[in-house]
Amino acid sequence: MRTRFFLLALATALSLSAVVSSEDRQTAEDVEQQVATLIDSMEKGDMAGKAAADKLVRIGVPAVERLLIALKHPNRRVRYWSVAAVARIRDERAFAPLVVMAKTDPDGYVRATAMWYLQNFPRQEVWDLAVEKLDDESKLVRGYAIRLLKEKGHTEAIPKLRELTKHREYETRYDAMVAVTVLAGEKAIGVLRTIVRTDDHETVRKGALSCVTILKKKPPAVIPVLIDGLEDPSEEVRAFAAKLLRKGANQTFYFQPGGDAEARAAAIRAWRTWYEKHKDRLYWDDGKRRFEIRAEKKQAKP
Secondary structure, three states: OOHHHHHHHHHHHHHHHHHHHHHHHHHHHHHHHHHHHHHHHHHHHHHHHHHHHHHHHHHHHHHHHHHHHHHOOOHHHHHHHHHHHHHHHHOOHHHHHHHHHHHHHHHHHHHHHHHHHHHHHHHHHHHHHHHHHHHHHHHHHHHHHHHHHHHOOHHHHHHHHHHHOOOOHHHHHHHHHHHHHHHHHHHHHHHHHHHHOOEEEEHHHHHHHHHHHHOOOOOOOHHHHHHOOOOOHHHHHHHHHHHHHHHHHHOOOOOOOOHHHHHHHHHHHHHHHHHHHHHHHHHOOOOOEEEEEEOOOOOOOO
Protein backbone atom coordinates (compact mmCIF):
# COMPACT_ATOMS: atom_id res chain seq x y z
CA MET A 1 0.00 0.00 0.00
CA ARG A 2 2.77 2.40 0.97
CA THR A 3 4.63 1.60 -2.26
CA ARG A 4 1.50 2.29 -4.30
CA PHE A 5 1.04 5.70 -2.64
CA PHE A 6 4.70 6.53 -3.27
CA LEU A 7 4.43 5.68 -6.96
CA LEU A 8 1.25 7.71 -7.26
CA ALA A 9 2.89 10.72 -5.61
CA LEU A 10 5.93 10.39 -7.86
CA ALA A 11 3.77 10.22 -10.96
CA THR A 12 1.82 13.28 -9.83
CA ALA A 13 5.03 15.22 -9.18
CA LEU A 14 6.44 14.31 -12.59
CA SER A 15 3.17 15.34 -14.21
CA LEU A 16 3.20 18.70 -12.45
CA SER A 17 6.85 19.21 -13.38
CA ALA A 18 6.02 18.62 -17.01
CA VAL A 19 3.19 21.17 -16.83
CA VAL A 20 5.43 23.79 -15.18
CA SER A 21 8.18 23.15 -17.73
CA SER A 22 5.69 23.54 -20.54
CA GLU A 23 4.40 26.79 -19.02
CA ASP A 24 7.96 28.10 -18.67
CA ARG A 25 8.64 27.37 -22.33
CA GLN A 26 5.41 29.03 -23.32
CA THR A 27 6.22 32.10 -21.19
CA ALA A 28 9.70 32.36 -22.70
CA GLU A 29 8.25 32.08 -26.20
CA ASP A 30 5.66 34.75 -25.39
CA VAL A 31 8.34 37.12 -24.10
CA GLU A 32 10.51 36.51 -27.15
CA GLN A 33 7.57 37.26 -29.44
CA GLN A 34 6.72 40.38 -27.44
CA VAL A 35 10.32 41.61 -27.73
CA ALA A 36 10.34 40.99 -31.49
CA THR A 37 7.05 42.85 -31.91
CA LEU A 38 8.25 45.82 -29.90
CA ILE A 39 11.47 46.08 -31.90
CA ASP A 40 9.51 45.93 -35.16
CA SER A 41 7.23 48.72 -33.91
CA MET A 42 10.18 51.11 -33.65
CA GLU A 43 10.04 51.70 -37.41
CA LYS A 44 6.67 53.46 -37.09
CA GLY A 45 8.08 56.67 -35.60
CA ASP A 46 9.87 58.13 -32.63
CA MET A 47 6.85 58.07 -30.33
CA ALA A 48 6.44 54.38 -31.04
CA GLY A 49 10.19 53.90 -30.67
CA LYS A 50 10.25 55.53 -27.25
CA ALA A 51 7.24 53.54 -26.05
CA ALA A 52 8.86 50.31 -27.28
CA ALA A 53 12.18 51.14 -25.66
CA ASP A 54 10.51 51.83 -22.30
CA LYS A 55 8.67 48.49 -22.42
CA LEU A 56 11.83 46.63 -23.42
CA VAL A 57 13.69 48.14 -20.47
CA ARG A 58 10.96 46.80 -18.19
CA ILE A 59 11.33 43.34 -19.74
CA GLY A 60 15.05 43.59 -19.03
CA VAL A 61 17.65 40.88 -19.62
CA PRO A 62 15.35 38.58 -21.68
CA ALA A 63 15.22 41.34 -24.30
CA VAL A 64 18.98 41.80 -24.63
CA GLU A 65 19.81 39.17 -27.27
CA ARG A 66 17.26 40.43 -29.78
CA LEU A 67 18.22 44.05 -29.05
CA LEU A 68 21.87 43.27 -29.79
CA ILE A 69 20.78 41.91 -33.16
CA ALA A 70 18.63 45.02 -33.74
CA LEU A 71 21.71 47.23 -33.31
CA LYS A 72 22.56 46.20 -36.90
CA HIS A 73 19.08 46.80 -38.29
CA PRO A 74 19.04 48.62 -41.68
CA ASN A 75 16.55 51.18 -40.33
CA ARG A 76 18.35 53.92 -38.38
CA ARG A 77 15.36 54.53 -36.10
CA VAL A 78 15.35 50.90 -35.00
CA ARG A 79 19.08 51.12 -34.32
CA TYR A 80 18.99 54.22 -32.14
CA TRP A 81 15.94 53.16 -30.13
CA SER A 82 17.52 49.75 -29.64
CA VAL A 83 20.60 51.55 -28.35
CA ALA A 84 18.46 53.49 -25.88
CA ALA A 85 16.78 50.31 -24.64
CA VAL A 86 19.73 47.97 -24.32
CA ALA A 87 21.98 50.58 -22.70
CA ARG A 88 19.37 51.30 -20.03
CA ILE A 89 19.13 47.59 -19.23
CA ARG A 90 22.89 47.81 -18.51
CA ASP A 91 23.74 44.29 -19.51
CA GLU A 92 27.52 44.06 -20.00
CA ARG A 93 27.05 42.24 -23.31
CA ALA A 94 25.91 45.56 -24.79
CA PHE A 95 28.98 47.60 -23.89
CA ALA A 96 31.38 46.56 -26.68
CA PRO A 97 28.73 46.78 -29.47
CA LEU A 98 27.73 50.27 -28.30
CA VAL A 99 31.36 51.42 -28.40
CA VAL A 100 31.63 50.11 -31.96
CA MET A 101 28.43 51.92 -32.93
CA ALA A 102 29.63 55.21 -31.44
CA LYS A 103 32.78 54.90 -33.49
CA THR A 104 31.62 53.46 -36.79
CA ASP A 105 27.86 53.65 -37.42
CA PRO A 106 27.35 55.46 -40.74
CA ASP A 107 24.55 57.62 -39.32
CA GLY A 108 25.51 60.60 -37.15
CA TYR A 109 22.33 60.45 -35.09
CA VAL A 110 22.96 56.80 -34.25
CA ARG A 111 26.59 57.50 -33.31
CA ALA A 112 25.44 60.37 -31.11
CA THR A 113 22.81 58.21 -29.40
CA ALA A 114 25.33 55.45 -28.73
CA MET A 115 27.80 57.97 -27.35
CA TRP A 116 25.21 59.48 -25.03
CA TYR A 117 23.83 56.20 -23.68
CA LEU A 118 27.27 54.78 -22.96
CA GLN A 119 27.11 56.81 -19.74
CA ASN A 120 25.11 53.86 -18.43
CA PHE A 121 28.46 52.04 -18.33
CA PRO A 122 30.53 54.64 -16.43
CA ARG A 123 34.23 53.91 -16.90
CA GLN A 124 37.30 55.67 -18.19
CA GLU A 125 36.98 54.12 -21.64
CA VAL A 126 33.67 55.96 -22.10
CA TRP A 127 35.08 59.36 -21.11
CA ASP A 128 38.14 58.80 -23.35
CA LEU A 129 35.81 57.94 -26.22
CA ALA A 130 33.80 61.13 -25.59
CA VAL A 131 36.99 63.19 -25.92
CA GLU A 132 37.81 61.31 -29.12
CA LYS A 133 34.32 62.02 -30.48
CA LEU A 134 34.89 65.77 -30.09
CA ASP A 135 36.55 65.45 -33.51
CA ASP A 136 33.65 63.54 -35.10
CA GLU A 137 32.56 64.80 -38.52
CA SER A 138 28.98 65.16 -37.24
CA LYS A 139 28.17 68.26 -35.18
CA LEU A 140 25.44 66.22 -33.48
CA VAL A 141 27.98 63.67 -32.24
CA ARG A 142 30.32 66.45 -31.13
CA GLY A 143 27.43 68.11 -29.34
CA TYR A 144 26.46 64.98 -27.40
CA ALA A 145 30.10 64.29 -26.51
CA ILE A 146 30.49 67.87 -25.24
CA ARG A 147 27.29 67.60 -23.21
CA LEU A 148 28.34 64.28 -21.71
CA LEU A 149 31.74 65.60 -20.61
CA LYS A 150 30.14 68.78 -19.25
CA GLU A 151 27.38 67.07 -17.27
CA LYS A 152 29.74 64.48 -15.81
CA GLY A 153 32.22 67.17 -14.76
CA HIS A 154 35.25 65.98 -16.75
CA THR A 155 37.59 68.93 -16.34
CA GLU A 156 40.43 67.06 -18.08
CA ALA A 157 38.60 67.81 -21.34
CA ILE A 158 38.88 71.60 -20.87
CA PRO A 159 41.97 72.07 -23.12
CA LYS A 160 40.28 70.25 -26.00
CA LEU A 161 37.02 72.10 -25.41
CA ARG A 162 38.89 75.43 -25.51
CA GLU A 163 40.17 74.46 -28.95
CA LEU A 164 36.60 73.77 -30.07
CA THR A 165 35.55 77.34 -29.20
CA LYS A 166 37.34 78.16 -32.48
CA HIS A 167 35.69 75.40 -34.53
CA ARG A 168 34.51 76.21 -38.05
CA GLU A 169 30.86 75.40 -37.16
CA TYR A 170 29.24 77.90 -34.83
CA GLU A 171 27.00 75.32 -33.09
CA THR A 172 30.08 73.44 -31.92
CA ARG A 173 31.74 76.68 -30.82
CA TYR A 174 28.65 77.53 -28.81
CA ASP A 175 28.39 74.11 -27.12
CA ALA A 176 32.11 74.09 -26.32
CA MET A 177 31.94 77.62 -24.89
CA VAL A 178 29.15 76.65 -22.48
CA ALA A 179 31.02 73.52 -21.43
CA VAL A 180 34.23 75.47 -20.75
CA THR A 181 32.25 77.97 -18.67
CA VAL A 182 30.64 75.22 -16.58
CA LEU A 183 33.84 73.21 -16.13
CA ALA A 184 36.40 76.00 -15.73
CA GLY A 185 34.28 78.54 -13.84
CA GLU A 186 35.78 82.01 -13.52
CA LYS A 187 38.91 80.81 -15.33
CA ALA A 188 36.76 80.86 -18.47
CA ILE A 189 36.29 84.66 -18.36
CA GLY A 190 39.22 85.30 -20.70
CA VAL A 191 37.79 82.84 -23.23
CA LEU A 192 34.38 84.52 -23.05
CA ARG A 193 35.86 87.97 -23.57
CA THR A 194 37.80 86.80 -26.62
CA ILE A 195 34.62 85.29 -28.06
CA VAL A 196 32.63 88.51 -27.49
CA ARG A 197 35.33 90.49 -29.27
CA THR A 198 36.15 88.17 -32.17
CA ASP A 199 33.55 85.51 -32.98
CA ASP A 200 31.88 86.08 -36.32
CA HIS A 201 28.47 84.68 -35.33
CA GLU A 202 25.97 86.83 -33.46
CA THR A 203 24.45 83.84 -31.63
CA VAL A 204 27.82 82.81 -30.21
CA ARG A 205 28.71 86.35 -29.11
CA LYS A 206 25.36 86.76 -27.39
CA GLY A 207 25.81 83.31 -25.84
CA ALA A 208 29.17 84.37 -24.41
CA LEU A 209 27.44 87.27 -22.64
CA SER A 210 24.82 84.87 -21.33
CA CYS A 211 27.54 82.53 -20.03
CA VAL A 212 28.58 85.24 -17.59
CA THR A 213 25.27 84.70 -15.79
CA ILE A 214 25.86 80.97 -15.18
CA LEU A 215 29.21 81.41 -13.43
CA LYS A 216 28.86 80.22 -9.84
CA LYS A 217 31.40 82.81 -8.73
CA LYS A 218 31.16 86.22 -10.36
CA PRO A 219 34.30 88.30 -9.92
CA PRO A 220 34.30 91.95 -11.07
CA ALA A 221 36.28 90.85 -14.15
CA VAL A 222 33.01 89.79 -15.80
CA ILE A 223 31.95 93.44 -16.15
CA PRO A 224 34.50 94.29 -18.90
CA VAL A 225 33.13 91.30 -20.86
CA LEU A 226 29.68 92.89 -20.77
CA ILE A 227 31.05 96.35 -21.57
CA ASP A 228 32.75 94.88 -24.64
CA GLY A 229 29.29 93.65 -25.66
CA LEU A 230 28.15 97.27 -25.88
CA GLU A 231 30.50 97.69 -28.86
CA ASP A 232 29.07 94.71 -30.77
CA PRO A 233 28.11 95.30 -34.43
CA SER A 234 24.67 93.79 -33.71
CA GLU A 235 22.08 96.04 -32.06
CA GLU A 236 20.46 92.96 -30.52
CA VAL A 237 23.72 91.91 -28.86
CA ARG A 238 24.35 95.48 -27.68
CA ALA A 239 20.87 95.59 -26.16
CA PHE A 240 21.47 92.28 -24.37
CA ALA A 241 24.80 93.47 -22.96
CA ALA A 242 23.18 96.72 -21.77
CA LYS A 243 20.38 94.79 -20.07
CA LEU A 244 22.84 92.56 -18.20
CA LEU A 245 24.88 95.56 -17.11
CA ARG A 246 21.84 97.45 -15.84
CA LYS A 247 20.71 94.46 -13.83
CA GLY A 248 24.16 93.35 -12.71
CA ALA A 249 25.66 96.71 -11.76
CA ASN A 250 22.58 98.87 -11.19
CA GLN A 251 23.97 101.51 -13.58
CA THR A 252 22.81 102.80 -16.98
CA PHE A 253 24.93 105.72 -18.26
CA TYR A 254 22.11 106.34 -20.75
CA PHE A 255 23.33 103.76 -23.26
CA GLN A 256 20.95 103.40 -26.21
CA PRO A 257 21.68 100.25 -28.27
CA GLY A 258 20.12 101.81 -31.36
CA GLY A 259 21.49 105.31 -30.78
CA ASP A 260 24.12 107.02 -32.87
CA ALA A 261 27.70 105.77 -32.66
CA GLU A 262 29.05 108.87 -30.94
CA ALA A 263 26.49 108.71 -28.11
CA ARG A 264 27.10 105.01 -27.65
CA ALA A 265 30.86 105.56 -27.49
CA ALA A 266 30.41 108.19 -24.79
CA ALA A 267 28.31 105.85 -22.67
CA ILE A 268 30.85 103.06 -23.11
CA ARG A 269 33.63 105.37 -21.94
CA ALA A 270 31.52 106.19 -18.90
CA TRP A 271 31.11 102.50 -18.16
CA ARG A 272 34.84 101.83 -18.44
CA THR A 273 35.68 104.81 -16.24
CA TRP A 274 33.17 103.65 -13.61
CA TYR A 275 34.63 100.13 -13.66
CA GLU A 276 38.25 101.27 -13.33
CA LYS A 277 37.30 103.51 -10.44
CA HIS A 278 35.44 100.86 -8.45
CA LYS A 279 36.83 97.48 -9.58
CA ASP A 280 38.87 96.92 -6.42
CA ARG A 281 35.78 97.39 -4.23
CA LEU A 282 33.17 95.61 -6.36
CA TYR A 283 31.69 92.37 -5.08
CA TRP A 284 28.76 90.19 -6.11
CA ASP A 285 25.80 90.27 -3.71
CA ASP A 286 23.88 86.98 -4.04
CA GLY A 287 20.83 88.41 -2.30
CA LYS A 288 20.50 91.40 -4.61
CA ARG A 289 21.78 89.48 -7.64
CA ARG A 290 24.08 92.32 -8.63
CA PHE A 291 27.47 93.90 -7.96
CA GLU A 292 27.76 96.26 -5.03
CA ILE A 293 30.57 98.63 -4.00
CA ARG A 294 32.20 98.09 -0.65
CA ALA A 295 32.50 101.17 1.50
CA GLU A 296 36.02 102.55 1.78
CA LYS A 297 37.71 101.85 5.06
CA LYS A 298 38.03 104.90 7.21
CA GLN A 299 41.57 105.73 8.15
CA ALA A 300 42.27 105.91 11.86
CA LYS A 301 42.96 109.42 13.12
CA PRO A 302 46.59 110.01 14.14
